Amino acid sequence: MAGSDLFVGTLDVLILKAVSWGPIHGYGIGRWIRQTTRDALQVQEGALYPALHRLERKGLLEEEWGVSETGREAKYYRLTTAGRGELRAAVTRWRDYAHAVTLALDTTGR
Amino acid sequence: MKRLFRLSLGERGVRRDVASEIQFHIEMRTRELIEAGVDPSAAREQAIATFGDVGAIEAECRSETRQRVRTATWREVGDSIVQDVRYAARTLARTPGFTITVLVTLALGIGANSAVFSMVNGLLLKHPPYANSDRMVVLQRPVASLSVADVGFAAPEVADFRSQTPSLDGVAEYHSMSFDLLGHGEPRRVQTGVVSSGFFDLLGVKPLLGRTFARGEDQTGAVPVLVLSYAFWVNQLGADSSIIGKTFTMNDRQHTVIGVLPPLPNYPDQNDVWMPISSCPFRSSARMTTMRSMRMLSLFARTKPGATITDVRSDLATVGARLHAQFRDDYKGIPDEKVSATPITSAMSEGAAPSVLLLFGIAGLVLLIACANVAHLTMARHLRRQREMAIRSALGAGRRRVLRQLLTESVLLSLAGGLLGLALAGPGISAIAHIVARLTARGNEIALDWRVVGFTLALSVATGVFFGVLPALTDGRDLVTRLRDGGATTAGGGKLRARSALVIGEVALASVVLVGAGLMIRSFAHLLRVDTGYDPQNVVTAHVDLNWTKYNNGQVVRNFANAFIDRLHASSGVTAVAVANEFPASSSSPQNQLLFSIRGRPAPDSARMPHAELNYVSPEYFRTIGVPVLSGRSFTADDRDTASVVVVVSRSLAERYFPGANAVGKQITTASQGTTLTIVGVVGDVREFGPAADVPEQIYEPFNALSVRDIRVLVRSRGSAGAMMNRIRDVVHELDAEQPVIEVRTLAQARDEVIAAPRLITLLLGLFGAVALIIAAAGLGGVMAYSVGQRLQEFGIRVALGADRSSILRLVVGQGVRLVVAGLLIGAFAARGVDQLMSKVLVGAEGGEALTYAAVALVFVAVAVVACLAPARRATAVDPVTAFKAS
Numbered sequence: 001m002a003g004s005d006l007f008v009g010t011l012d013v014l015i016l017k018a019v020s021w022g023p024i025h026g027y028g029i030g031r032w033i034r035q036t037t038r039d040a041l042q043v044q045e046g047a048l049y050p051a052l053h054r055l056e057r058k059g060l061l062e063e064e065w066g067v068s069e070t071g072r073e074a075k076y077y078r079l080t081t082a083g084r085g086e087l088r089a090a091v092t093r094w095r096d097y098a099h100a101v102t103l104a105l106d107t108t109g110r
Numbered sequence: 111m112k113r114l115f116r117l118s119l120g121e122r123g124v125r126r127d128v129a130s131e132i133q134f135h136i137e138m139r140t141r142e143l144i145e146a147g148v149d150p151s152a153a154r155e156q157a158i159a160t161f162g163d164v165g166a167i168e169a170e171c172r173s174e175t176r177q178r179v180r181t182a183t184w185r186e187v188g189d190s191i192v193q194d195v196r197y198a199a200r201t202l203a204r205t206p207g208f209t210i211t212v213l214v215t216l217a218l219g220i221g222a223n224s225a226v227f228s229m230v231n232g233l234l235l236k237h238p239p240y241a242n243s244d245r246m247v248v249l250q251r252p253v254a255s256l257s258v259a260d261v262g263f264a265a266p267e268v269a270d271f272r273s274q275t276p277s278l279d280g281v282a283e284y285h286s287m288s289f290d291l292l293g294h295g296e297p298r299r300v301q302t303g304v305v306s307s308g309f310f311d312l313l314g315v316k317p318l319l320g321r322t323f324a325r326g327e328d329q330t331g332a333v334p335v336l337v338l339s340y341a342f343w344v345n346q347l348g349a350d351s352s353i354i355g356k357t358f359t360m361n362d363r364q365h366t367v368i369g370v371l372p373p374l375p376n377y378p379d380q381n382d383v384w385m386p387i388s389s390c391p392f393r394s395s396a397r398m399t400t401m402r403s404m405r406m407l408s409l410f411a412r413t414k415p416g417a418t419i420t421d422v423r424s425d426l427a428t429v430g431a432r433l434h435a436q437f438r439d440d441y442k443g444i445p446d447e448k449v450s451a452t453p454i455t456s457a458m459s460e461g462a463a464p465s466v467l468l469l470f471g472i473a474g475l476v477l478l479i480a481c482a483n484v485a486h487l488t489m490a491r492h493l494r495r496q497r498e499m500a501i502r503s504a505l506g507a508g509r510r511r512v513l514r515q516l517l518t519e520s521v522l523l524s525l526a527g528g529l530l531g532l533a534l535a536g537p538g539i540s541a542i543a544h545i546v547a548r549l550t551a552r553g554n555e556i557a558l559d560w561r562v563v564g565f566t567l568a569l570s571v572a573t574g575v576f577f578g579v580l581p582a583l584t585d586g587r588d589l590v591t592r593l594r595d596g597g598a599t600t601a602g603g604g605k606l607r608a609r610s611a612l613v614i615g616e617v618a619l620a621s622v623v624l625v626g627a628g629l630m631i632r633s634f635a636h637l638l639r640v641d642t643g644y645d646p647q648n649v650v651t652a653h654v655d656l657n658w659t660k661y662n663n664g665q666v667v668r669n670f671a672n673a674f675i676d677r678l679h680a681s682s683g684v685t686a687v688a689v690a691n692e693f694p695a696s697s698s699s700p701q702n703q704l705l706f707s708i709r710g711r712p713a714p715d716s717a718r719m720p721h722a723e724l725n726y727v728s729p730e731y732f733r734t735i736g737v738p739v740l741s742g743r744s745f746t747a748d749d750r751d752t753a754s755v756v757v758v759v760s761r762s763l764a765e766r767y768f769p770g771a772n773a774v775g776k777q778i779t780t781a782s783q784g785t786t787l788t789i790v791g792v793v794g795d796v797r798e799f800g801p802a803a804d805v806p807e808q809i810y811e812p813f814n815a816l817s818v819r820d821i822r823v824l825v826r827s828r829g830s831a832g833a834m835m836n837r838i839r840d841v842v843h844e845l846d847a848e849q850p851v852i853e854v855r856t857l858a859q860a861r862d863e864v865i866a867a868p869r870l871i872t873l874l875l876g877l878f879g880a881v882a883l884i885i886a887a888a889g890l891g892g893v894m895a896y897s898v899g900q901r902l903q904e905f906g907i908r909v910a911l912g913a914d915r916s917s918i919l920r921l922v923v924g925q926g927v928r929l930v931v932a933g934l935l936i937g938a939f940a941a942r943g944v945d946q947l948m949s950k951v952l953v954g955a956e957g958g959e960a961l962t963y964a965a966v967a968l969v970f971v972a973v974a975v976v977a978c979l980a981p982a983r984r985a986t987a988v989d990p991v992t993a994f995k996a997s
Binding site for chain 1: 127128130131132134135137138139141142160161162163164170171174175177178181
């Protein structure tokens with residue numbers, strides 16, 4: 001169900017990117033993805049959470065409970081050192097991939 | 111307001127956190143939708159719709175979280191253990207004196223237990239390597255009136271027991287003989303197990319190579335076949351894997367090898383090869399197959415599934431009684447009808463169990479002493495570490511955390527001590543196995559295997575927990591409170607009492623161990639001193655088991671024996687030569703009992719018929735082994751007329767049956783064949799079955815009367831034993847180049863071998879006693895040093911008040927001696943139990959427990975005085991001024 005329109009691993013990269021600026025709660029991450037991609041990626045919002053928990057289990061994210069802007073206790077995520085490294089690697093991977101695909105698609109004739 | 115670590119989340123925590131996170135999302139989304147102008151009443155539903163399946167998502171999140179929490183918890187536990195162990199190792203390394211003392215103490219205590227456990231394991235715990243061992247029984251025919259454990263069964267009886275015992279689903283027969291094996295290199299004399307074809311199947315032994323005997327292979331006329339023992343195949347045939355199908359010549363017939371056995375216990379005997387009964391010329395002879403009085407077989411049987419040993423015993427009683435009634439004449443020599451059944455496992459460890467269990471118990475006591483010692487060393491250490499502990503507590507380590515740290519230290523120490531002990535026990539175990547292999551069938555199963563290692567590790571951990579918890583319990587008060595109180599003096603009182611109690615306990619335990627060792631040493635010393643009735647010095651003996659096929663009648667055997675005697679007599683230094691079927695200490699139990707009646711007196715019923723051990727000896731036998739001829743004469747070379755056989759009897763036999771009269775000239779009649787024997791001489795009593803056994807009544811017949819093939823030769827000489835051993839071999843080989851000569855040794859060695867078991871037990875108990883004494887003495891010294899340290903101020907006051915040094919010395923030594931005496935008094939009660947337990951292990955020495963206990967007490971008091979001397983010197987050297995300043 002989750003992100004069937006997404007390339008594998010895309011959601012993870014986007015999450016890592018969203019968290020890279022500092023502690024942020026799940027709702028904030030979802031909103032950031034919606035806004036920056038201008039709703040181009042059709043993600044069911046709930047799909048975000050299993051991905052977050054998986055990344056946390058892998059040790060790429062860590063949690064921190066804090067008070068949200070609305071005064072409610074909320075779970076914040078932030079990058080671990082391993083997470084930061086993974087983000088860097090994933091961005092490079094994505095760019096190489098995108099570049100390769102772009103090259104192929106831009107070719108004219110055989 | 112931030113909660114950083116939530117590692118110890120329970121299931122409820124996980125649910126709450128996940129639900130809260132997702133509720134937060136939906137609330138925020140609802141708020142966002144309302145702000146974007148969606149109708150507040152519809153906003154929440156829309157938020158939920160865009161979110162997806164809340165239940166499924168929550169479940170997925172929970173499972174991820176649960177996994178994460180679990181991994182993190184384990185990692186935390188692992189990390190904290192590693193941390194504790196590191197810290198413990200660092201702490202221990204800072205006090206090498208304490209650490210080394212404890213390690214050595216524990217290594218001795220645990221090592222002793224590992225070594226003894228290897229015996230318990232190998233001899234008693236392990237299942238014998240027979241698949242059906244739990245259903246196998248050994249049948250025996252004990253004859254109490256002859257004090258014979260098993261007179262054996264005759265060939266015709268095998269069929270009776272097979273067909274008349276419904277509780278058994280198989281009976282196999284066994285006997286062992288030695289034969290010459292020709293082919294594949296040198297001729298060899300091999301010990302041969304002779305069995306009915308079902309023997310190995312009954313036991314559940316699968317061959318390593320080839321097969322075991324097939325049904326019918328034990329029938330008369332079957333093609334002769336052989337199964338090789340593992341040891342013989344490896345040692346004599348180089349583990350030749352193509353051995354199956356090869357042939358050997360035995361008893362002038364070709365035998366084909368059909369199988370090789372796996373390694374098995376040396377049970378019932380140490381056999382090199384195995385053959386079916388049809389291949390054994392002796393077993394196939396007409397006499398053996400038909401006569402019910404030719405008893406030489408052992409029977410092994412398997413109980414039917416569901417049948418109990420009681421069923422088996424009642425079946426056997428029925429058959430025994432039936433046979434006695436049916437064949438009255440054949441059972442004249444054995445008055446008892448009883449046929450016993452013993453589970454094979456207990457038959458195999460027979461005799462070993464009491465000694466092994468005693469050693470195990472004593473080793474356990476040694477470890478307890480070691481634990482007590484380490485416990486009070488640890489207490490002293492805790493006292494010195496109060497400040498450190500208090501600081502750790504102040505830094506947030508709870509009482510449990512501090513306890514865990516202390517426990518980590520003690521378990522780390524005990525594991526290291528255990529491994530060290532295992533390293534110590536390793537060589538000990540192989541030495542023990544080597545000795546015990548000669549004493550019991552399963553000695554070769556004693557080894558440092560995974561069970562011994564597992565036992566050692568488990569014992570180490572238990573030891574560590576024990577001596578780690580003990581001091582912590584006696585601490586009583588919280589460590590922080592103690593630091594607040596500040597002084598060692600207030601805490602010291604209770605501490606000293608606890609430590610004194612430990613020392614008293616140690617002394618009590620050690621005195622029990624020492625009494626055990628003392629009793630054993632006394633009993634063994636008695637064995638060495640006992641008058642055996644013969645002179646084993648300067649006598650060399652050898653076993654010459656003449657080849658069955660070559661020496662097939664009495665005349666050939668006599669020719670060999672006489673030629674041997676003549677040739678050795680001609681050798682320089684030889685003063686006497688004899689041949690016999692047995693000699694003192696060549697075996698430890700009666701071999702050949704003769705039932706007889708005294709001529710001219712009414713014959714008693716068979717159960718009370720006189721009996722004696724019967725030996726066949728050549729004329730110079732008594733001179734050779736130094737047994738005095740008390741009246742009459744020994745045999746002469748002319749005593750060979752079997753029609754009117756002459757005999758020599760031992761003094762105790764003569765005194766029992768002819769009290770106050772000269773036995774010489776009297777006649778006795780054998781019960782079995784009615785032969786009349788004339789007594790021509792009376793000789794001194796001999797401890798025929800070793801120094802530990804009672805003096806048997808004996809009858810000697812001339813060697814020529816039976817001309818046994820299985821000869822023991824005995825030579826008394828003035829030369830060296832080594833030269834004489836070579837001379838014996840040479841002479842035998844001059845007479846018969848193919849004749850093996852075995853068991854060449856001095857008569858003294860034979861005597862030592864027969865008491866090898868008590869020697870080993872004495873050695874081990876002595877070692878344990880020494881270790882116990884040293885550990886207890888070290889413990890006493892430690893407590894006295896501590897106590898003196900506590901009382902320095904008091905001693906200072908005493909000196910200041912004019913006490914002289916010797917009165918202070920008396921004070922300190924007196925305190926130590928009081929502790930020891932208290933321990934000894936408690937030990938005295940426990941030692942009575944040890945005495946009881948040891949009754950089965952002790953050999954000979956009666957009484958003397960009180961003496962042994964007094965000796966142990968004396969040793970202990972002496973050791974106590976020595977252990978107190980160093981602390982006492984410190985007490986007398988105290989300078990009142992310094993003592994006051996220090997406080």
